[in-house]
Amino acid sequence: MRDHFEVGRYDAAGRLGELTVPRAGVTVETPALLPVVNPHVQTIEPSTLASEFGAEILITNSYILHQSDDLREPAERQGLHELLDFPGAIMTDSGSFQLAEYGEIDVTTEEILAFQREIGSDIGTPVDIPTPPDVARERAESELATTQERLEIADGVDTGEMLTTAPIQGSTYPDLRERAAEHAHGTDLDVFPVGAVVPLMNEYRYDDLADVVAACKRGLGEDAPVHLFGAGHPMMFAMAVALGCDLFDSAAYALYARDGRYLTVRGTEHLDDMDYFPCSCPVCVEYEPADLRAMDDQRGEDLLARHNLHVTYGEIRTIKQAIRDGDLMELVDSRARAHPTMLDGYRTLLDHAEQLETTDRIAKDTVFHTSTESARRPEVVRHHQRLDRFDLSGSILLTEGERDEEYDESWQVTPPFGPYPREMSDAYPFTAEVPERLSPQAYETAADGVARLAECNPDATVTLAQFEWPESALARVPDSVTVRHLGED
Numbered sequence: 001m002r003d004h005f006e007v008g009r010y011d012a013a014g015r016l017g018e019l020t021v022p023r024a025g026v027t028v029e030t031p032a033l034l035p036v037v038n039p040h041v042q043t044i045e046p047s048t049l050a051s052e053f054g055a056e057i058l059i060t061n062s063y064i065l066h067q068s069d070d071l072r073e074p075a076e077r078q079g080l081h082e083l084l085d086f087p088g089a090i091m092t093d094s095g096s097f098q099l100a101e102y103g104e105i106d107v108t109t110e111e112i113l114a115f116q117r118e119i120g121s122d123i124g125t126p127v128d129i130p131t132p133p134d135v136a137r138e139r140a141e142s143e144l145a146t147t148q149e150r151l152e153i154a155d156g157v158d159t160g161e162m163l164t165t166a167p168i169q170g171s172t173y174p175d176l177r178e179r180a181a182e183h184a185h186g187t188d189l190d191v192f193p194v195g196a197v198v199p200l201m202n203e204y205r206y207d208d209l210a211d212v213v214a215a216c217k218r219g220l221g222e223d224a225p226v227h228l229f230g231a232g233h234p235m236m237f238a239m240a241v242a243l244g245c246d247l248f249d250s251a252a253y254a255l256y257a258r259d260g261r262y263l264t265v266r267g268t269e270h271l272d273d274m275d276y277f278p279c280s281c282p283v284c285v286e287y288e289p290a291d292l293r294a295m296d297d298q299r300g301e302d303l304l305a306r307h308n309l310h311v312t313y314g315e316i317r318t319i320k321q322a323i324r325d326g327d328l329m330e331l332v333d334s335r336a337r338a339h340p341t342m343l344d345g346y347r348t349l350l351d352h353a354e355q356l357e358t359t360d361r362i363a364k365d366t367v368f369h370t371s372t373e374s375a376r377r378p379e380v381v382r383h384h385q386r387l388d389r390f391d392l393s394g395s396i397l398l399t400e401g402e403r404d405e406e407y408d409e410s411w412q413v414t415p416p417f418g419p420y421p422r423e424m425s426d427a428y429p430f431t432a433e434v435p436e437r438l439s440p441q442a443y444e445t446a447a448d449g450v451a452r453l454a455e456c457n458p459d460a461t462v463t464l465a466q467f468e469w470p471e472s473a474l475a476r477v478p479d480s481v482t483v484r485h486l487g488e489d
C-alpha cells in the first residue's frame with residue numbers, strides 16, 4: 001500500500017485525492033496541474049505561479065539544468081526551490097523527452113537521480129525510453145525491457161525523501177502497457193506517469209489515448225497516483241481524469257501563447273481572429289484582443305500565457321467540483337463536443353465503461369441523459385450487470401406485504417436503464433432526467449437490459465414506460481418476455 005497517496009471520492013475512474021510530497025512538506029490536492037517551467041525561459045515566474053494561480057506543484061527538467069553551464073552550479077549550490085523561487089513541490093523530468101526528440105542523451109538513470117536528489121527535487125524521474133505510437137512490436141518490447149531495467153535500478157537507488165516516478169511505456173500495444181503498469185506497480189516507486197503520449201495528443205488521437213490510459217490503469221492498483229506526461233490542452237483533462245489520471249503537466253499555456261494561440265475548454269482560437277474574449281480571467285477582464293495585438297510581442301505573449309494558464313487551472317477546478325457533485329461524466333460528455341476527435345476519445349472511453357464502473361460511486365446526484373453516448377455510461381452498465389444477479393423477479397427486492405398484485409412479477413422499463421422494479425422508480429439511478437426525444441440507442445440499450453433480465457428470468461413481465469418505443473428496440477426483447485405498455489390493462 002502506498003501511503004503517500006490517499007483517494008477520497010470517485011466518479012467513474014476519476015478521483016479526488018491527496019498526494020503527500022514529504023521532501024517539500026506539502027500535500028497536493030489531485031487532480032492537479034503541474035505547469036512546466038523551462039529553467040531558461042520563464043514565461044510566468046514560478047513565484048507568480050504560486051501567488052496568482054495557487055500552484056502547489058510544478059515540473060521542470062533536471063536534464064536541462066544538468067547540461068547547462070550557467071544553471072548547473074547555481075542549482076547545486078542553492079537548490080531548485082531557491083533557484084526557481086517556488087515554495088511548493090517540484091517534480092523533475094530526466095531528459096527522456098530530449099532522448100525521444102534528439103535520439104540520445106549523455107546521462108544514466110543513476111546519475112540523473114543523484115543529480116535530482118542533490119538539487120532538491122521533490123519527485124524525481126529515471127531515464128525511461130518514450131517509445132512512440134505504432135512502432136513494430138519487437139521495438140516496443142525491447143525498449144520496454146530497457147525502461148523496466150531502469151525502473152529496477154531506480155528502485156534500488158537511495159533517493160532519501162524524494163519520491164520517484166515509474167513511467168509506463170509500451171507504445172500503442174494495450175497488453176504491453178498493462179504489463180508495464182503491473183511491473184511498475186510491483187516496484188516501490190511512487191508516482192506512475194503514462195509516457196510517450198505526446199505524439200498521440202499532437203495528432204488528436206484521443207481514441208488511442210483513451211485505450212492507452214485504460215490499459216495502464218488495468219495494470220495499476222487504486223493506490224497508484226497516475227500522471228499523464230505532456231498533457232497540454234485543457235479540453236481533454238476531464239476525459240483523462242474520468243479514465244483515472246491524477247496529475248497533468250502542461251507546457252501548452254506557454255507554447256500556445258508563443259504562437260499567438262488562446263486556449264479555451266472548447267478548443268483553440270488565434271488571437272488574430274478574435275474580436276471578443278469569452279473568459280473572465282484577470283487578463284480577459286482588463287484587455288480586449290486588439291489591446292494584446294497592439295502590444296510588443298513579449299508583453300502580448302506573456303498576457304496570453306497568463307490567460308491560457310487561468311483557463312487550464314479553471315478546468316481543473318471545474319473537474320474537481322464535478323467529481324464532488326458526481327457529474328463528471330456529464331462534463332466529459334460536454335467537452336467531447338469540442339472536436340470530432342474528442343468525441344472519438346469519449347466513445348472509446350465508453351468502450352471501457354465496465355472498467356470505470358468498478359470504482360464509480362454507488363449513488364450520486366440525478367443522472368442527466370444528455371446525449372446518445374449517455375446510454376453507454378458506467379451507471380447503465382452497472383445496472384445491467386446487476387440484473388444478472390436478480391434470481392427471479394423484482395419481488396426479491398420487496399417484502400411480501402409491499403407486493404402489488406397488479407405489478408407482481410412486473411418490471412418497469414425506461415430508457416436507457418431498462419427494467420427495474422417499479423417500486424424503485426424514486427431510487428438512484430432510475431431518477432435520471434431524460435429528454436422526451438431520445439435516440440434509438442437509448443431505447444435499444446433499455447431493450448438489451450430486458451434481454452439481460454430474461455437470461456435469468458425468461459418469463460418476466462415488463463411494462464414499458466410511456467415513450468415512443470421504436471421497432472429497432474422492441475425487436476431486441478426476447479419472445480419469452482411478456483410486454484405491457486404503461487396504462488394497458
Ligand code: GUN
Pocket residue numbers: 093094095096097125126128129130167194195196197198229230
Ligand atoms: N515527457 C513527455 N513524455 C515523456 C515520457 O514518456 N517520459 C518522460 N520521462 N518524460 C516525458
